[in-house]
Amino acid sequence: MPVLSATNLRKSYGELKVVAGVDISIEKGECFGLLGPNGAGKTTTLRLLLGLIEPDAGEIEMLGEPVPKQARRARLRVGVVPQMDNLDPDFTVHENFMTYGRYFGLRDAEIAARIPALLDFAGLTNRADAKIQALSGGMKRRLTLARALVNDPDLIFLDEPTTGLDPQARHLMWQGLRRLLSQGKTIILTTHFMEEAERLCDRLTILDRGHVIATGSPRALIAQHIEPSVMELYGEQVAGWGQQFGDQLCERHEVVGETLFCYSRDGEALTENLKTRPHLRYLHRPANLEDVFLKLTGRDLRD
Amino acid sequence: MTHYFHLPQLSLRFIPVWRRNYLVWRKLAIPSMLGNLADPMLYMLGLGFGLGSLLPDVAGVPYITFLAAGTIAYSTMNSATFEVLYSGFSRMHVQKTWDAIMNTPMTLDDVMLGELTWAASKSLLSGIAILLIIWVMGLQASFWMTLWIIPVVILIGFCFSGMGLVMNAISPSYDFFLYYFTLVITPMVLLCGVFFPVSQLPAWLQTVSSILPLTHAIDLVRPLMLGVTPNQAWLHVLVLLAYGAVGFYLALGLTRRRLLS
Ligand SMILES: Nc1ncnc2c1ncn2[C@@H]1O[C@H](COP(=O)(O)OP(=O)(O)OP(=O)(O)O)[C@@H](O)[C@H]1O
Ligand SMILES: [Mg+2]
Numbered sequence: 001m002p003v004l005s006a007t008n009l010r011k012s013y014g015e016l017k018v019v020a021g022v023d024i025s026i027e028k029g030e031c032f033g034l035l036g037p038n039g040a041g042k043t044t045t046l047r048l049l050l051g052l053i054e055p056d057a058g059e060i061e062m063l064g065e066p067v068p069k070q071a072r073r074a075r076l077r078v079g080v081v082p083q084m085d086n087l088d089p090d091f092t093v094h095e096n097f098m099t100y101g102r103y104f105g106l107r108d109a110e111i112a113a114r115i116p117a118l119l120d121f122a123g124l125t126n127r128a129d130a131k132i133q134a135l136s137g138g139m140k141r142r143l144t145l146a147r148a149l150v151n152d153p154d155l156i157f158l159d160e161p162t163t164g165l166d167p168q169a170r171h172l173m174w175q176g177l178r179r180l181l182s183q184g185k186t187i188i189l190t191t192h193f194m195e196e197a198e199r200l201c202d203r204l205t206i207l208d209r210g211h212v213i214a215t216g217s218p219r220a221l222i223a224q225h226i227e228p229s230v231m232e233l234y235g236e237q238v239a240g241w242g243q244q245f246g247d248q249l250c251e252r253h254e255v256v257g258e259t260l261f262c263y264s265r266d267g268e269a270l271t272e273n274l275k276t277r278p279h280l281r282y283l284h285r286p287a288n289l290e291d292v293f294l295k296l297t298g299r300d301l302r303d
Numbered sequence: 304m305t306h307y308f309h310l311p312q313l314s315l316r317f318i319p320v321w322r323r324n325y326l327v328w329r330k331l332a333i334p335s336m337l338g339n340l341a342d343p344m345l346y347m348l349g350l351g352f353g354l355g356s357l358l359p360d361v362a363g364v365p366y367i368t369f370l371a372a373g374t375i376a377y378s379t380m381n382s383a384t385f386e387v388l389y390s391g392f393s394r395m396h397v398q399k400t401w402d403a404i405m406n407t408p409m410t411l412d413d414v415m416l417g418e419l420t421w422a423a424s425k426s427l428l429s430g431i432a433i434l435l436i437i438w439v440m441g442l443q444a445s446f447w448m449t450l451w452i453i454p455v456v457i458l459i460g461f462c463f464s465g466m467g468l469v470m471n472a473i474s475p476s477y478d479f480f481l482y483y484f485t486l487v488i489t490p491m492v493l494l495c496g497v498f499f500p501v502s503q504l505p506a507w508l509q510t511v512s513s514i515l516p517l518t519h520a521i522d523l524v525r526p527l528m529l530g531v532t533p534n535q536a537w538l539h540v541l542v543l544l545a546y547g548a549v550g551f552y553l554a555l556g557l558t559r560r561r562l563l564s
Binding site for chain 1: 316319320322323326327330398399400402403404405406407408409410563564
């Protein structure tokens with residue numbers, strides 16, 4: 001039985017169909033990604049799943065409870081990391097844990113007993129008495145995650161957990177999330193980093209304008225949508241090269257500004273061709289999730 | 304639209320929200336109290352002695368005694384109003400503290416009940432602080448009678464917290480609150496008998512005054528200061544309860560629409 005499932009979820013604001021018939025099903029222990037361009041409806045979907053806003057249509061079941069009807073009961077076993085940090089700026093790290101734990105009806109002694117492990121998880125053991133303003137962006141994000149664990153949740157929602165973090169902080173966050181997965185917790189996260197989704201997610205869904213446009217494991221999605229080998233060519237001459245060789249050497253190619261993307265089954269013939277043209281700069285790489293994302297959602301800006 | 308206005312679901316779950324606000328306040332209690340009290344106290348002492356020395360008895364008592372009763376009501380009103388407007392708005396809109404709380408098993412109803420009870424508690428302190436000064440100065444007619452002022456202050460705090468939360472629900476920014484002060488709070492301070500008896504006003508203004516909640520608050524507090532039982536006490540209690548309850552109900556519906564849509 002899925003830990004979280006939604007069928008035909010719909011939500012409109014005025015004329016705008018923000019969530020337009022979304023189906024989601026997440027199994028226990030899975031890391032599930034929700035991808036999509038800005039404004040695709042990711043945050044709105046998460047808020048619907050949490051029972052914070054009422055859907056126009058659709059059924060949701062979270063941890064065996066119908067949502068939004070029994071959302072309160074379901075949220076007892078859920079942790080949430082919102083898109084924007086909302087730590088309590090008037091409190092220290094320690095006080096943030098205590099206060100947040102009380103919202104779950106936990107007794108002070110229970111919360112206090114959990115704090116050392118949570119501090120350790122967040123890498124903030126020496127910062128228990130620090131003010132929130134004194135923490136770096138990465139620390140705040142890790143604290144927000146640790147705060148979401150105060151009730152030892154079975155299911156964790158993360159809305160863009162690593163946006164704005166430097167590579168070090170991002171890797172620390174990933175380590176934390178892997179630890180949670182290895183403890184058997186279920187995770188649903190949104191992200192704009194395809195690399196992050198590819199590394200962490202067992203399965204993911206790509207949303208666009210409120211519609212699900214693809215679902216599957218990262219590997220399956222890449223295999224399904226993109227040829228295995230991608231060559232990126234750079235420079236003013238790429239358009240000319242494309243006209244001459246594109247159809248012959250690539251299964252598919254596209255020119256974006258001064259870059260040509262050439263997708264092929266194997267890059268051999270292509271590499272031979274490029275060796276004879278030293279003035280063309282190029283990068284040969286395997287197909288990735290970003291290729292899928294851009295193919296399915298297009299390259300235009302959304303807002 | 305209408306479904307946002309179902310009845311409040313009240314429960315003891317509000318307590319952690321109340322406690323959160325209390326713990327923050329405790330960190331800044333002394334400056335916060337001073338800031339809250341300096342203003343009404345200076346008005347009471349300055350006007351009470353300064354203006355009072357030029358005046359004959361007002362309503363049968365020295366002016367400072369007359370003014371002290373009004374000051375309790377007005378200081379309680381101000382304290383509750385400031386708390387739900389400025390502090391409440393910063394928790395709801397700026398810091399997103401309410402959002403954080405609602406990601407847990409708490410609901411908006413719990414959060415707003417916590418805010419209401421907290422603002423009423425905080426304003427109780429303001430009211431009691433003025434009362435302490437009154438006791439120290441011996442302005443009361445009967446000490447025991449003035450103890451009744453304490454539940455009245457709680458009622459006043461409830462009334463103006465409920466009303467203020469409506470403003471909080473519809474405000475786009477802090478600037479908006481100025482309208483509430485200019486159009487509601489300041490007229491009440493001037494028309495409801497804080498500084499002079501309502502009977503000094505022209506008849507039509509007396510009519511306006513009679514429907515304003517601060518008038519009813521003062522109609523309860525002033526007799527108790529003077530050691531007599533208020534006339535029509537239940538009417539005044541009901542009016543204050545009604546303003547607070549209707550305000551809270553409206554505020555909850557409007558805030559549900561604002562945050563949960
Ligand atoms: N309460 C609301 N009222 C009106 N429109 C809203 C509301 N909430 C969201 N929207 C609109 O719905 C659309 C989707 O918003 P949402 O926040 O779900 O997108 P998102 O996929 O999380 O985007 P991002 O990647 O930028 O975080 C946006 O166009 C947004 O303006
Ligand atoms: Mg979002």
